[in-house]
Amino acid sequence: MGTLNEYLEQKRKAIYARKAYFEQKGDQAVSKISASVKAAGRSGVREIRIRDFQVISDSPPDFAGYNLGPSSPELQLGVLGSCLTHIALIQAAEREVSLHSLEVTVEGEMNPLAGKPGYEDVPIYPHNIRYKLFIQSDESEEKLQALHEAIEQVCPIFNLLKNPQQIEGDLIISRSAAQTV
Template sequence: MTDLNEYLAQKRLAVLARQKAAEADPRPVAVKARVRAMGRSGIREIRIRDFQIISDSKPDLAGYDLGPGSPEMQLGVLGSCITHITLIQAALREVPLDAVEVEVEADQHPPVGETATPSGPLHPHNIRYRLRLESTAPPETLRSLHEAIEAACPILSLLVNPQKVAGEMLLNGETISRLSRG
C-alpha cells in the first residue's frame, strides 16, 4: 500500500498542471447537481456527473434514514473540501503528511423546515471543524499550512462570504416564480 506522501507527489504534479491550464483558459467551469424526490419514500436522489447520492430524513421527519440529511451532507461537503485543500496545499508546499482527517460539527435547532425559532436560526450554525494531521513537519510549517487551507478552501469561502442565490419555479415547463436572495 502506498502512503499519503507518495500521493502528495502525484497531487503536486496534477495541481501544477491544472494551474497552468487555468492560466491559459481562466473561464469559469459550470458545476451542476440534479435532485429529485422519489415516490413513496421521499428520499432525495442526487445526481452529480455519473454519481448518485441518496439523501433522506430521520423517522421524525417521515424519512427512512436511508442516507444523510441535507445539513449533514453540507458538513460532509465542508469536511471533504478542507481535506482536499489540505492535500493540495501540502503538495504545493511539499509538507509531509502521513494522515489527514477532518471532523465537522454544527448546531441545528428544531423545528426543521420552518422559520427561525426563539432558540436559534433555521440553518446549521456555529460550524466548527477539527483538522487532525500526522506529520513530521514543524508546528510553524503546519500553522502556515492551516492559514493557506483556510484561504484556498472554496466551500469554506462559500459558507463565510455572502452569496447571491437565484431561484426559479417551473410548473409544467413554464416559469411561474423567480426569487433572488443575497
C-alpha cells in the same frame, strides 16, 4: 498500499499540469458545475445527481424518512469536511509539506424549534459550525500553521459558507395531463 506522502507527489504533478492548462486558457478557464435533485415517489428520498454519480439523501424516521442516507444538513457538513480535506492535500502538495495522515471532523447544531413562536431568533440552518483538522506530520508547527491558514484562505466551500452569497431561484410549473384537459 501507498502512503499519503506518495499520493502528495502524484497530487503535486497533477496540480502543476492543471495550473499550466488553466493559465493558458486565461478568461476561458471558468467552468460551470451543476447538480440535480429529484424526490422519489413513495419514500421522498432525494436522489442527487452530479456528473455520473448519485448520492441519496433522506431523513431519519422521526422526520418521516427511512434513514436511507444522510440529511441535507449532514451532507453539507460532510461537503465542508471533504473540501477542507481536499484543499489540505492540494496545499500540502504545493508547499511540499509532509503528511503521514489527515482527517477532518465537522460539527454543527440545529434546533427543530427554530423559527417557531418563542424561537424566532434561533437559526433555521446549521449553525455554530466548527471543524477540527487532525494532521500527523514531522513538519514544524509554524509550517503546519501556515498550511492551515492557506487552507482556510482558498477552500471554496469554507468560504462559501463564511461569506454571504446571492442565490437566485426560479419556479418552473408544469401541469399534469389531467389538469390540462
